[in-house]
Amino acid sequence: MPAINLSCDQQFSLDQTLGCGQVFRWDRAENGWWSGVVGSHVIRIRQNGQKLVFEGASVPFITRYFSLDTDLQPIVASFNRDPFIDAAIRRCDGLRIIRQPGWECLISYICSTNSNIPMIRRRIGTIAEQFGREIFFRGKVYHTFPEPSAIACSGVTPLETCKLGYRTPYVLKTACAIGDPEQWEKTIASMPFEPARRELMKLSGVGPKAADCILLFAFQKYESFPVDVWIRRIMQQHYILTLKADAAKTSREYDLIRKFAREYFGEFCGYAQEYLYAARME
């Protein structure tokens, strides 16, 4: 079975990284194992201290997917500038932002709106079961995430079995608009942050929050700072004390929060966001 030995200064926590809510298609299995579908791979992976053991993908694939090729220490140090985020960093030690396939990430965050993580996971899983290709692995059946054309050609009726609610037409329209996902990903990846953000927001069902998540989790735009209800609460309580606890959520306020975060935490504020989110008290 292939393995990666992490060097001692290469912090990485598989549990934090897969469990923090950035990605929706991994499941915890027995004895610390995780299993998930990434592209056409079914991957089984487990961490034992500084050793990663896995099957279903190559060493370079795993290294790239989990961002093991980036030096986490200076990134974290760059935004660790107060006791509150320091506590979040220590609580979630080794959390890395992964490199998700863009098209799947796009649909995932369209399905995430006004919802919670278990529901999002169910929706993405059902879309894969309905429209994806079967993969057999260790005696079980898994499903790839479908191409845009597989969804776009299906019409509304099969999509309705996925229980997306009012998001059904958003997913359908966006699937029709994307065309070739590889070409689309290249286009977005080549653009600077703000233009890429505006481009994503042209898609049906993609507003500021979804666009920011997609840019952070699929395109390594670390200056992105997604503001959901949890992050808004944390920012209001710990960083922007002038925000009102029960104020209506407006686009102006969203911009205020993300621009504050970009200045306060710096160019890796998206990483700061993920530590704050993962360490949130429930």
Added chain:
DNA sequence: ATCCAGGAAAACG
């Protein structure tokens, strides 16, 4: 029953 969840679009004034 009412409120909430990794919000966005449409309607409104």
Added chain:
DNA sequence: CGTTTTCATGGA
């Protein structure tokens, strides 16, 4: 233009 209402789903 900024602000309010509506949208579908399931768990607490």
